[in-house]
Amino acid sequence: MRAITIPEPGGPEVLTWAEVPDPEPGPGEVIVDVRASAVNRADLLQRQGHYPPPPGASAYPGLECSGVISATGPGVSGWQVGDVVCALLAGGGYAERVAVPAGQLLPVPMNVDPVDAAALPEVAATVWSNLVGLAHLGMGETLLVHGGGSGIGTFAIQLGVALGATVVVTARSAKHERLRELGAAHTIDYTSEDFVEEIKNITDGRGADVILDIMGGAYLGRNVAALATGGRLLVIGLQGGRKGELDLGALLNKRGSIFATALRSRPVEEKAAIVRGVREEVWPLVESGAIGPIIDRKMPMALAAEAHRIVGSNDHLGKVLLTVD
Template sequence: MHAIVIEKPGEPEVLSWQEVPDPRPERGEIIINVTASAVNRADLLQRQGLYEPPPGASPYPGLECSGIVGEVGPDVEGFSPGDRVCALLAGGGYAERVAVPWQQVMRVPDRVDPVEAAGLPEVACTVWSNVFMTARLRKGETLLVHGGASGIGTMAIQLAKAFGSHVVVTAGSPEKVARCLELGADEGVDYRAEDFSERVEADVILDIIGGKYLARNVKALKTGGRLVVIGMQGGTKGELDLGALLVKRAAVYGTTLRSRPVDEKGAIVRSVVRDVWPLVDAGVIRPVVHTRVPMSDAAQAHRIVEAGEHVGKVLLTNA
């Protein structure tokens, strides 16, 4: 098969479409013939040598994919060759074939395009596990989403609105704020022009920035608020006012998805299939796709994401 190989850490040009050995299904694994994958920020960090794959994971980038089941290994439950699926991966999505534990595989909802389905697993599992399973967002509460126009942000807007929450987003331009409002956000803050902590009070904050926003995030929390940090685009360190945290009886969570054990990922995937997929089938939730790029031109897709002008997901296609 062919896959995108990172020949050495560096700029997008280090991504190379090469012939590599085919994966073989181990016990409990499925081989997916990949229709499409999607670019995530973690892929950019891996390309730069800043985010190594977990032990035992594929060395090729790609944290999600859609495709057709090609082979099933021993002890696989509920899947057969020919099934139309998408999957949450620890790596390997930038390829023609990938091996994945069956617990991390989901059938593609009927109304979703097979290519666009590649943009669902990572964002759906990330938002559902962090906003609803960890932070326990409830109907009527306010969710603040940083990076509302990102893949994570566009999913968070839709899911939170579907469950009856008030959604506020930050984004980097009036145009991006407008797109977020079109997706259902109730309020938007252009972070280049305004300090969100001066006008927003939130029960739950989903943060991709990290250290740079820590103090302002705590300021923006309501009493009993929950801050979930899932990214570090603004650095790994920030000043935490414990006094403010105590007075508000608030909580700060830091989570990652990629390095979790298969059983934990499987529990998240099952919950997404049970609670999110019906909303996708009903047309309430949809993948938001900025553009499609041929898999072999992954370097161009990385340039698009690094430029930061996109809304939603950038997909890589084998179709």
């Protein structure tokens, strides 16, 4: 088969569409013939040499895919050759075929194109496990989403609205109109506005009940300042650095909580539990039309380097998909 390989760390130009050995299904695994994968920020970090795949995972980038099951390994039940699926991966999505633990498979939701379904598994699992599994976001609460125009952000807006929350996002002003169409009640231009001041104004001084953060260290202090009493800060990315200053007194006074989570490195059993939750609680919302895949563009897999440049520029809105003919 062919796959996108990373012969050495570097810029987008190091990504190489090359012939590689076909994967074989291990116990509890299936082989998926890939129709599409999606570009995630983690893929860019892996390409740069900063985010290696977990032990035992494919060396090729790609944290999600859609396609058709072409083979099953020992011990697989509930799935068969010919099933059209999408999947959460620890790696390997940038390829014509990938081995997937059966517990990380999802049926393609009704009314979603099988190619477009590649935009769903990673964001759905990340957002649901944080907003619902950890933060228990509730009706009437205020959710602040940083990076509202990203794949994570566009999905979080939709899930937050479906859960009855008031969603506020930070994003470049050029993306605001589309984010309001997705359900964001308020938009903040992080390039020219102070999100702490803005969230206070929006909530009459109370702050955000839940903050979903992709920035990490650079936003840590301001995120705590933006929390409401009893607020929950969910750190899922480090685009603003690994380290920041934390005022524990401010956190104590607000009886606040900080969660820092990663999905890729979790054991297979934990990922399977998250995928089950997504299938039970999120897929009905997708099939009803309350949530949908937000896709900026689709490109041939061989053009992965250009797709990485687009995602690295932050000019996209939603997901960039890589397709296999």
